[in-house]
Amino acid sequence: MELAKEIANDPAKLEAKLKEDWAKLDTKGEGFVTYKVLMEAFQKMAKSLNLPADKGPSQKDDEKIRQLIDPEGTGKVTFEGFVKLVKAGIEKRKAEAKA
Numbered sequence: 001m002e003l004a005k006e007i008a009n010d011p012a013k014l015e016a017k018l019k020e021d022w023a024k025l026d027t028k029g030e031g032f033v034t035y036k037v038l039m040e041a042f043q044k045m046a047k048s049l050n051l052p053a054d055k056g057p058s059q060k061d062d063e064k065i066r067q068l069i070d071p072e073g074t075g076k077v078t079f080e081g082f083v084k085l086v087k088a089g090i091e092k093r094k095a096e097a098k099a
Contacts, residue, residue, distance in 0.1 A: 004050065008090045008093075008094075014086075014090075018079075018082070018083055018086060021041070021045060021082075022079050022082055024041070025037060025038065025041050025082070026079070031078060031079070032076035032077055032078050033076070033077050033082075034075065034076070034077070035066065035069075035070070035075065035077055037077075038069075038077050038082065038085075039057075042085075065085060068081070068084055068085060068088060069081030069082070069084055069085050
């Protein structure tokens with residue numbers, strides 16, 4: 001959990017980690033991944049950062065996530081969508097910690 005906090009609170013480390021993780025996701029260099037690939041990767045990433053990994057988003061959260069990262073419904077998640085989702089997750093965790 002400490003590593004996750006350190007990365008989340010340091011913009012340079014966060015950017016480096018996001019680029020590193022994206023390169024692992026987009027192995028073909030196509031500029032996108034599928035939603036399924038992204039969700040599976042988040043489960044693995046949560047585990048590597050010692051964060052609790054749940055069973056995945058609820059249907060309501062799933063719809064919000066898809067709207068955030070793929071508002072046009074292409075079925076493709078770009079690096080920008082990936083970054084939006086990670087940053088939204090960080091902000092959510094920060095808000096939960098304050099509550």
